Amino acid sequence: MIRIAVDGMGGDFAPKTIVKGAESAANEGVAEIVLVGDETLMKPFIHNTKGLEIIHTPVYVEMDESPSTALRKKKDSSINKAFELHKSGYVQAVVSAGNSGATMAFATITLGRIAGVDRPAIAVLHPTESDRLSILLDGGGTVDCKPTHFAQFALMGEAFARLVQGIDAPRVGVLTNGEEETKGNELTRDSHALIKGLGINYIGYVEGGDVTSGKADVVVTDGFVGNIALKVSEGLAEFFFNYFKEHIEKSFKAKLGYLLLKDVFKSLKKKTDYAETGGAPLLGVDGVCIICHGKSNEKAIHNAILLAKKFVEKNLNESIQEAMRGYQALQKTKER
Amino acid sequence: MIRIAVDGMGGDFAPKTIVKGAESAANEGVAEIVLVGDETLMKPFIHNTKGLEIIHTPVYVEMDESPSTALRKKKDSSINKAFELHKSGYVQAVVSAGNSGATMAFATITLGRIAGVDRPAIAVLHPTESDRLSILLDGGGTVDCKPTHFAQFALMGEAFARLVQGIDAPRVGVLTNGEEETKGNELTRDSHALIKGLGINYIGYVEGGDVTSGKADVVVTDGFVGNIALKVSEGLAEFFFNYFKEHIEKSFKAKLGYLLLKDVFKSLKKKTDYAETGGAPLLGVDGVCIICHGKSNEKAIHNAILLAKKFVEKNLNESIQEAMRGYQALQKTKER
Secondary structure (H helix, E strand, C coil): CCEEEEECCCCCCCCHHHHHHHHHHHHCCCCEEEEEECHHHHHHHCCCCCCEEEEECCCCCCCCCCHHHHHHHCCCCHHHHHHHHHHCCCCCEEEECCCHHHHHHHHHHHHCECCCCCCCEECEEEECCCCCEEEEECCCCCCCCCHHHHHHHHHHHHHHHHHCCCCCCCCEEEECCCCCCCCCCHHHHHHHHHHHCCCCCEEEEECCCHHHHCCCCEEECCHHHHHHHHHHHHHHHHHHHHHHHHHHCCCHHHHHHHHHHHHHHHHHHHHCCHHHHCCEEEECECCCEEECCCCCCHHHHHHHHHHHHHHHHCCHHHHHHHHHHHHHHHHHHHHC | CCEEEEECCCCCCCCHHHHHHHHHHHHCCCCEEEEEECHHHHHHHCCCCCCEEEEECCCCCCCCCCHHHHHHHCCCCHHHHHHHHHHCCCCCEEEECCCHHHHHHHHHHHHCECCCCCCCEECEEEECCCCCEEEEECCCCCCCCCHHHHHHHHHHHHHHHHHCCCCCCCCEEEECCCCCCCCCCHHHHHHHHHHHCCCCCEEEEECCCHHHHCCCCEEECCHHHHHHHHHHHHHHHHHHHHHHHHHHCCCHHHHHHHHHHHHHHHHHHHHCCHHHHCCEEEECECCCEEECCCCCCHHHHHHHHHHHHHHHHCCHHHHHHHHHHHHHHHHHHHHC
């Protein structure tokens, strides 16, 4: 059975929701779970140890700690211990809802990168008008990107969409400010030219609206724009739900209407709830790492473990390795 | 009375919705309206010429035409004729729902820029959780920005929020991928340092979610990120309303619920409808130009005319001129 390490101390509601999510996945036999963290703090929330192992690690990274400080001073933290367990082969994946900068930094340093990958990328799953999710990457890892990073993101996202999401010939687009080739900035224009030649189902420029329209399966951007796009989306969804909540409480008629429409509200909430997808895989590191939202609840952790399992089972990293070899060969041909 | 030129030929539903919006504003005495465009195409939609003048201009810019082509070949188009009327002093403002790239280009060339402004910016009004609107700029004009452009955007947005929106000491933020000073990219970090010293109510970095949270009144970004942020927001709003529409039609219970909740849906739709604000002022040109959404309906055009009127009445450009003089003086002091 697959063994997955979960950072028990990472997340706004850690260790409680993390432990409970890990416990439910372990009890259901999704995977063998290794909870890494402060045993005295985690134990009160554990009721059934079936499939669950605890590795006591008293040090942990705070949510608001600077990743560079954590990197220097907290090599013995729960999150890095999890990656060390992965590196040694004891576990096949790591799930963390902790400080995402520190998680990414430790993952990159302790696991290393897949040969040919210059920068790992956070692949965030986003709901669309169709039944499919779109995959936006990079969701916040690499702020300053070059065209070669975009090309690698495109290849990694394409492999993830194909293998883990099960999409045939995923449509890949570059996020920009208009569909026409004359739009974009220097970075997107050079990336566009490069990605065109990769032999994937590249559909060209896509716009902000296409993160939800479903026009593209994989949306390539840098970590700066990606983070802003995702936060705008999250903020607007919150605004909508808050607006309904506030106004429904104000009148009896509206309350009654809400009761009749409750199923629709619930299904929409479910469709836009990040807990449903669990977390975002960090693509490009030599291992499996799922980065969860800081506010992750029990369900999010449970689903992140399911996603990690699928990532391992589908041998995604082998395909990424292969894609990177192909990419490097192509670049060498160009140089000649 | 103020006289405003409206490009009758610009917009996805032109000339019909444009003519009707202009006519209603003219008939109500909001301003004297000069409709510029092909008389034979516009006339069928005009019923009452009270307050309305037509200037026949058979040439117009297509919605999907490249702005640089338009600039070279269509100096005699309706949109540029409108700006020429403004330049000559015959009208005090221009409203256009046409090709926004061409509108911006002709505005900049025909009207010129306010002394000290390097790049004009599109200031887009966005709904927030509070009663106020946030002002995001640049909404798509200048893709590649420098810190000095950001500083000018901050000053122009601040003046607009204060004078036209009536906000005391507007809170100005720079859009980035995290609140901490260590976040951002080179452009935002240098801009942050520069804007800090401008003597406005600068609140530092704001995130994507703050476009709707209401934390900032003015959100400064470049035209590339600004366009993506706005399109993501528009796309998600569409997704939400479509989702409800589709699911409400499916069941009688849901339909009944919708009827009871209709007022809430309508008020939310109104709050997020760009037709309510009418359009986005192009700040920094030596004149008044409101850029409307391509899909503008009659109400949007009417409201854009109201916004143009307010812009003129509040003497916004005088304040921007003053702010630019102060900025230039400050830069000179620094150089010493």
